[in-house]
Amino acid sequence: MADQPEIAIVLGTRPEIIKLAPIIRHCRERSIPHTVIHTGQHYSDSLNDVFFAELGLPEPEYELEVGSASHGKQTGEMIVEIEDVLLEAEPATVLVQGDTNSVLAGAIATSKLSIDLGHVESGLRSHDRTMPEERNRVLTDHASDYLFAPTDQSRRALREEGIPDERIHVTGNTVVDAVEQNRTLAAERSSVFDDYDISRGEFCLLTAHRAETVDDEDRFASLLRGAGRVADALAREIVYPIHPRAANAVDEFDLVIPDGVRTIEPQQYLDFLALESEATLVLTDSGGVQEEACILGVPCVTLRENTERPETLAVDANVLVGTEPDAIHEGAVEMIDRTPAWPNPFGDGEAAERIVDAILRDEDRMTVTG
Template sequence: MTMKQSNDQGGSELHRILCVVGARPNFMKMAPIMAAMAAPGAALQPKLVHTGQHYDVAMNHQYFQALGIPEPDVNLEVGSGSHAQQTAEVMRRFEPALDEVQPSAVLVVGDVNSTIACALVAAKKGVPVIHVEAGLRSFDRAMPEEINRVLTDQLSDLLFTTEESGRDNLLKEGIADSRIHFVGNVMIDTLRLNLPRAIATAQIALDAGRPGFADHGYAVLTLHRPSNVDDPVILQRLLETAARISMRTPVIFPVHPRTRATIERFGLSHLLDRQQILLLPPMGYLEMLGLMKDAKVVLTDSGGIQEETTALGTPCITLRHNTERPITVDEGTNTIAGDDPVRIMAAYDQVLAGGGKAGRVPHFWDGRAAERIAVIVRDWLRARG
């Protein structure tokens, strides 16, 4: 564990909030929260802990720089491992950091292993836990993220939801209504702030040595969930479907390292060896934003991308059998297709025929969710004395 030397000046009257990030989706959620908490009048002092759950130093730095996130005050440098190993190691390393900082509360976001690990340590030590993105449910306990979501919500003192269904889920699980606050989606705060800085797809294609690849429209594909990439039958089915789509619409595929490894291990690389498929390394935030913004359609198994495409008005086909973000289907641009090629191609055909689901931007996805969070946290801590 490494800890940055504190330079606090007269901060004793401020409520110190220990903010936890561990994986790249957390970075997009935490950036606007830290900015709102550090704003004049917020009476809050955010301190950042990076657990190192995603341990690609270059990629992490790229995200921090692009999003304007300050360097972490604490680096736990946990790295990879099984779910149990990673969760346990985060807990072991987080406890001394918590003792050192002595915050008024610990704020966690999302549903990764770092989220539940740090929430559990804080709760056992009597430190209030704040969960941003609470109440999301896929109702699929085979997803490790679902376990993390449910348990973190049970440990939390303040729960901030992104959509109204979150409150309903939490009430059914016995969470007191007074602890639940519908504030909107901090991911969309980040998206709206950075949209003018998005990297154009034409530039991305040029940098990849394929100038003009995306000039007449393209689809974006992302795959990373174990249920899709660890099963050779399902992975082959999805890649074959992507190859079929590429015959009509060029496909840009930023390949997750885990996915690349399984494609090679299962001997499926030949399915992507096509002129109309552009394979890219993992993209930075501004690059992904540019790819999603101008795509004809996005095919993904990512939860965050379901939200981002809804905010952008880009049709999304989700390569899962469920979603913990139902508002993206009910109000947004998202269609659930699972791993069935027939359903995927039917959804794709609808996009080509009529532009796909138009949708609308959900309530409170207005770029001010983090501001609402900061005000509620400040007033809540003041009321506690």
Template sequence: MSTHIAFVLGTRPEIIKLAPVIRACVDGDVPFTVVHTGQHYSEKLDEVFFTDLHLPEPDYNLAVGSGTHGEQTGRMLIDIEQILLDEDPDIVLVQGDTNSALAGGIAAMKLDAKLGHVEAGLRSFDREMPEELNRILVDHGADLLFPPTEDSAARLREEGIPPERVTITGNTIVDAVLQNRDIAAEHSDALEDLDLSAGEFVLLTAHRPGNVDDPDRFAKLLEGVNRYAELANTTVVYPIHPRSAEKLEAFDLTVPERIRCVEPLNFLDFLHLEDTASLVFTDSGGVQEETCILGTPCVTLRENTERPETLDVGSNVLAGPEPESIVVNAFEMQTKSTDWELPFGDGNAAARILAQCGVESVVPTEARS
């Protein structure tokens, strides 16, 4: 009897990182159910990604939307539990550190289905980040843990998780980027639409609550990025998250002249901008990974990261929000070689994950005869 897998997801990074696993299920004729919580409640931030990535539409869309962490997670948990009771999957897969992952994880823990955690073992060691608490809780409740690297696997062992539950798979973001980089280059019109030239602009993403919920920190961050752009005589493109846009308005913050705010982009357009930017400023963990894979220097606007591998190979640096630090670190990254070693795997993570889920119809490339 075939293994039935339920995917619970709700944000752009989850859709992108689980897309290779869902696609492998389609190719391998593996029965699956996709539950979209609607944690990202803008069509440009969620549903459009299913179209861009050629994925089947979700079987369920809970449209949970915004709210406090407790409200959002609680509403998800109630609905996810009923769906899992109705669908009766063998395995529930969640990804990363969102409230969707936490709600899906708790629901699975209380039922007969096994819980698998994609991208397990990441730690920022900052317990003030809601994401840090989510990833720890899901890791310790999961039956199958899929850390992307040996470092993340070692953290799980240090925390007392039995090694038989842990399988290093590589990161599915490598699968996703390698599968879509050439498609993005061929089909994306983002450079033309935004009147940009490859290598002559900088990309910015900033959306984490720790940055955008604090008006002083948000203002410093924008000032630092803008100051770098003035000194480097370049333009900064900022595809702005709806929540960040709301905070700008609420705090009455003016975006500096060198920073161009644009609407959120679809995955292929954003991937192409990451690939062709001279530098990327971000507070996103996923963007730290994507730029590392693409060979684009990255400056992270935080004091910590759950992707230390990017620091180790030299693709990324932690600058925090202070303008002087942002400028100094940005110029330093511009002088570095971009031929760093890729630390996140070989693009076979999805197949390894499904193999550990008992799916025999999908086999990693290196294991095929």
């Protein structure tokens, strides 16, 4: 065991916890030394620490509690804090996942030290450089030693940017691992349908939380009007677990939640997974929810002009509509009767094993040749 590397896993948001949980579990099952560094980018317990307990994970070894701030201040504080931890823990490899400020901060701190950097879910591109997430993921990819691309399309995007082939590993997406590990548990444990009197298979699910969506009064109001039209046209209630950011925007802008759209509290992961599994249609501005809906066989309408998950479009599991009410209505009508016969483009649920194996193989090689 002494010749195995120590892996440090940097995370800070709910999606990162969910998608890195399979890697943490895999390290624990194989007794691979690892350290979890939680930046605290999501600072609300309802969106953060509770997921560790719910997913059966131990508490992180390091909790930085950075919290909310401007992009520059938040990222800068995380770089300083992460560097201090890495100098203390001395891991051989750091893993980050996705495209948040925690990811960029972890990438910058690691790249300044003699530590390998691995980017889980690399190669995703929306080709919209106005998105902070797009800049984060591009910068992180180009700083990384290991680029764990979920699909061949992601690998092609990396090659087109001149990244050497030997640094790219197509592994599948750990979201498949997470969904497969947790969907049965969600069905058994979740009481969300009884708690909110929701009829399985008779509702649509809405998520809208991105800054470019809910921080723009006109855009958010337009999205809500579109959701109301969908509820009316499909004669189905739309259930909206409303993110605190969105709830604050509703109050600040004095927006009206349309008839047919019911807001509920943000849900823990297993409850949200249960809702996704039993919805007839998902409307979302989230990249991760696009993936999960595709994996679960639930038609999806994406409330954005672009997506870094084009695989969902290619298999006809998803449609892009933006936030105009007419387009949302048309997209929902198009997708509601879509037969979920599409193939899962995100892998077979063994991404975590492939990611860890790639790191161990390289460490073994360096031990032999060194």
